[in-house]
Amino acid sequence: MNSDFILPDTVSPIALPANEVNSNSQVRFKSEEGRLMLILPAEAAPPSTSSWSDIWQQLKQRLNGGDRFWQPNTTVDLIASDRLLDGRQLQAIADALAEVQLLLKRVSTSRRQTAVAAATAGYSVEQTYVAPNQTLTSSSVPLAEPLYLQMTVRSGIEIRHSGTVIVLGDLNPGGIVVANGDILIWGRLRGVAHAGADGNSKCLIMALHMEPTQLRIADYVARAPTTQLTQVYPEIAHVTPEGIRISIAADFSKSQFLSQP
Amino acid sequence: MTRIIVTTSGKGGVGKTTTTANLGMALARLGRKVALVDADFGLRNLDLLLGLENRIVYTALEVLAGECRLEQALVKDKREPGLVLLPAAQNRNKEAVSPDQIQELVSALTDLYDYIVIDCPAGIEMGFKNAIAGAKEALIVTTPEIAAVRDADRVVGLLEAQGIKNIHLIVNRLRPTMVQVNDMMSVQDVQEILAIPLIGVVPEDERVIVSTNRGEPLVLAESPSLAGKAFDNIARRLEGQTVEFIDLYPTPDNFLSRLRKLLSSII
Numbered sequence: 001m002n003s004d005f006i007l008p009d010t011v012s013p014i015a016l017p018a019n020e021v022n023s024n025s026q027v028r029f030k031s032e033e034g035r036l037m038l039i040l041p042a043e044a045a046p047p048s049t050s051s052w053s054d055i056w057q058q059l060k061q062r063l064n065g066g067d068r069f070w071q072p073n074t075t076v077d078l079i080a081s082d083r084l085l086d087g088r089q090l091q092a093i094a095d096a097l098a099e100v101q102l103l104l105k106r107v108s109t110s111r112r113q114t115a116v117a118a119a120t121a122g123y124s125v126e127q128t129y130v131a132p133n134q135t136l137t138s139s140s141v142p143l144a145e146p147l148y149l150q151m152t153v154r155s156g157i158e159i160r161h162s163g164t165v166i167v168l169g170d171l172n173p174g175g176i177v178v179a180n181g182d183i184l185i186w187g188r189l190r191g192v193a194h195a196g197a198d199g200n201s202k203c204l205i206m207a208l209h210m211e212p213t214q215l216r217i218a219d220y221v222a223r224a225p226t227t228q229l230t231q232v233y234p235e236i237a238h239v240t241p242e243g244i245r246i247s248i249a250a251d252f253s254k255s256q257f258l259s260q261p
Numbered sequence: 262m263t264r265i266i267v268t269t270s271g272k273g274g275v276g277k278t279t280t281t282a283n284l285g286m287a288l289a290r291l292g293r294k295v296a297l298v299d300a301d302f303g304l305r306n307l308d309l310l311l312g313l314e315n316r317i318v319y320t321a322l323e324v325l326a327g328e329c330r331l332e333q334a335l336v337k338d339k340r341e342p343g344l345v346l347l348p349a350a351q352n353r354n355k356e357a358v359s360p361d362q363i364q365e366l367v368s369a370l371t372d373l374y375d376y377i378v379i380d381c382p383a384g385i386e387m388g389f390k391n392a393i394a395g396a397k398e399a400l401i402v403t404t405p406e407i408a409a410v411r412d413a414d415r416v417v418g419l420l421e422a423q424g425i426k427n428i429h430l431i432v433n434r435l436r437p438t439m440v441q442v443n444d445m446m447s448v449q450d451v452q453e454i455l456a457i458p459l460i461g462v463v464p465e466d467e468r469v470i471v472s473t474n475r476g477e478p479l480v481l482a483e484s485p486s487l488a489g490k491a492f493d494n495i496a497r498r499l500e501g502q503t504v505e506f507i508d509l510y511p512t513p514d515n516f517l518s519r520l521r522k523l524l525s526s527i528i
Contacts, residue, residue, distance in 0.1 A: 060422040099424075152456050154418035155411050172454055174411050190454075 026160045027058035028147070029066070036102070038093075039079040052089060059093065061157065063100050065149030072101040080109040081128070087117045094121075143181050153177060153191065162198075173213055182206065192216070193237075201239040210235040210246060220244050263371045264499075266378050267300075267396035269420075271412030273383030275404045276433040279469060280492070281380040282310040284400075286478040287496035289344035293375040296335070298367065299349040300392035301382040302357055308348050311338065312476025322350035325362050331369050340481065345374075355387040360394035367395030376499075385419060393420065398427040401457065404434045405446035410454055417455060429460035431495060436465045437509040461495035463488050464509055 030037045040055060063070075076097055078090075085093075094104040107118035108126040118125045144163035153159060153167060155174025164181030175191035177183050182204045183195045189207035194216035196203030201218035211229060215222050215237050222237075222244035234249035247255060268281045278301075285297040298321070299307040308314045319334035324347075331347075338344040347366065350357065363379075370377050381392035393399070399420050403413040413430075420428055432448050439445035448462055466488035472479045479489035480496075487507065494504045 057419075057422045060424070064421060152418075154414045156415040157418050170454075170456065172414050174414065188453075 025162070027055055027062055028144070028161065029062060030145070035077055036074050037077045037079050038097075040081065040083050042081045043083055055083075056092065056096075059096055061151065061159075062149075063096060065151040067100065067150065069148075070100045070102055073103060074101075075103045075105040077106040077108060078104060078123075080107060080111070080114055082110050083114065084111050085109075085114045085117060087121055090114075090117055090121050090123070146181070147179075152187075155191075171207075179203075195237075205237040206234070206249065208232075208234045210237070212237075215244055217244055263374055264376050265367060265371070265395055265397045266376065266400055266499075267381050267393050267398070267425075268378060268400045268402060269381035269389065269392065269416055270383065270402045270409070271385060271416040272403075272409045275402050275409050276463070276469075277383075277402050278306045278310055278380055279473065280400065280402050280431060280433065280463075280495075281378050282307060283478045283480050283489070283492035284496050284499070285344055285376075285378050286311070286338075286341060287480040287493045288376050288378075288499065289338070289341035290480065290493075291496060291500060292343065293500075294343045294373070295376045295378065296345050296347060296370045296374040298347045298363075298370070298377060298379045300363060300379050300388065302349045302388065302391075303351065303354040304382065305349040305351050307380050308336070308346060309476060310473055311344075311346060311478065313338065313346055313348075314476070317348045320348045320350040321366055322353060322357060324366065325358065331366070355382065355391065358391055360391050363391045364395040385416065389416075389419075393423055393425065396425060398429075399425050400429055400431055400460065401455070402431045402433050403451060403455070405432060405440070405448070405451055407446070410446070410451055414455055417457060428457045430455055430457050431461045431463065432459070433463045434465045435462055435509065441510065460498050461491055462506060462509065463491040463495075464507075 025041050027041065028039050030039060078093065090107070097104050104123060106126060107114070107123045108128055109115050109118065110128045115125045115127050144161065146164040146166055147161040148166045148168070149159065150168040152169045153171045153175035155172055157175050159165060159177045162180045164184070165177050165179040166184045166186070167177065168186045170187040171177055171185050171189045171191040171193065173190045176194070177191070178194045178197045180196065180198045180200070183193045183206070185193070185207040187207070188209040188211060189205070190211050190213065192214045193205045193212060195205045196218040199218050201220065203217055205215055205217065209232050210224070212224050217237065217239050220239055220243055235246045236249050236252045237244055237246045268277050270277050281297060285295045289295045297307060299305050301307070308317055313336045316336045319329040321334065323329045324331050324334045335345040335347055338346070347370070367377055367379070379392050379396055382388035401413050401417060403409045417428060430452065432451055435448065436445055440447045448459065452459055464487050466486055468479060468482070468486045469488055472482070479486055480493050482489055491507055494507065497504045
């Protein structure tokens with residue numbers, strides 16, 4: 001197989017934060033049967049994602065990243081699950097949504113205080129009850145729908161998603177994308193990408209310009225060769241028995257096909 | 262319409278305060294009314310660079326505490342009547358003020374001045390959050406070094422998340438000779454990562470040190486330096502003028518280049 005080799009000695013089972021990407025770990029939008037839902041991560045999520053300022057930043061990133069696709073005057077259901085929100089925070093969410101002409105209409109929560117705050121602010125409220133231990137489901141969760149973002153993933157930004165992530169823009173050094181599915185960077189990949197984060201080593205990382213700090217697929221880790229690139233092609237990183245390898249994208253499907261017995 | 266601009270970088274020592282002082286002075290010389298706000302509580306420097314240290318009576322903290330009026334705290338520049346400085350307190354730290362309070366100060370200055378330029382402290386903690394609270398635009402100052410660019414990138418992300426979308430880039434302390442031999446990142450390399458529009462390139466200049474020590478911004482110098490000229494150009498670009506970027510890579514003046522110049526001027 002004519003692959004660009006990534007140094008084989010780097011394929012080491014570094015202790016990765018396994019299964020951290022549960023389906024609710026970051027703010028996300030989901031449309032289902034014609035309604036747009038804004039889903040906040042549960043309070044039980046990893047501490048790195050649970051503070052209000054993190055939630056706020058993730059929301060702004062998602063809104064900016066999907067800028068072109070928001071239809072004016074779409075109503076939004078906020079799925080707050082067990083997250084505690086006060087009136088000011090609800091107002092901040094509504095204002096952020098209003099900036100892209102989305103309307104906050106309904107709030108679904110399992111917390112009494114959040115329900116009271118939402119009702120006071122004039123949203124229709126749906127009280128839910130969390131079934132105990134619901135979060136401890138086995139790892140066989142189906143992938144979420146792909147997350148499409150048009151943005152530069154800058155240093156310090158961390159995108160986590162329980163499906164495939166597509167970024168139209170660069171992944172800069174210091175930025176990280178973690179996906180349970182594939183990662184496609186339509187731009188320069190210079191940061192850290194982790195595909196198949198819940199253990200699926202068949203996942204791929206694709207980029208127009210592959211210059212990663214580090215690539216991770218499932219439990220495999222690799223860093224890029226230290227030699228400077230002379231020519232740049234769109235490339236695809238995948239797991240082989242020898243570890244993570246990079247192939248030229250144009251040859252990838254062919255080589256996969258030819259290597260089949 | 263008052264333009265409220267924050268000068269920020271993430272990393273320290275890249276030239277935020279120097280940039281703020283020079284841009285403020287240059288804008289004032291263009292006939293604008295400019296208020297410079299030092300948001301670096303506890304480590305204020307802007308007054309030193311402007312040579313206004315010995316005129317400070319009250320600071321932003323006394324204004325917020327209601328111990329004096331805002332006009333009393335504003336230090337007027339003797340050289341340029343259009344320029345004032347709102348000094349930070351030196352005897353406190355960043356936690357002494359909140360973003361709401363800075364916003365309050367900035368809105369009190371709005372409409373009285375054409376430009377409010379806020380000098381942001383290094384870092385992304387409380388001091389940064391304070392400094393960007395009232396801002397509508399940002400100037401990112403970076404040097405052509407990986408660490409500075411990485412931090413600038415982080416700051417751009419934070420600004421965007423705060424809804425500050427009007428962001429321009431200043432590449433400071435560029436050494437053209439080092440860029441030419443590939444020992445330093447070029448402006449293009451920096452721009453490729455940060456992906457924000459460029460508003461100025463300031464070359465490395467020893468006279469910056471002299472001007473800092475004397476408290477006389479470079480743009481005031483009798484014989485203009487290249488760096489001073491670069492700051493002046495940035496001020497003009499902020500004003501909406503189209504100013505050519507200074508050619509920092511002059512071609513050696515030999516017979517061929519003169520002939521080429523002559524030919525192109527004829528054509």
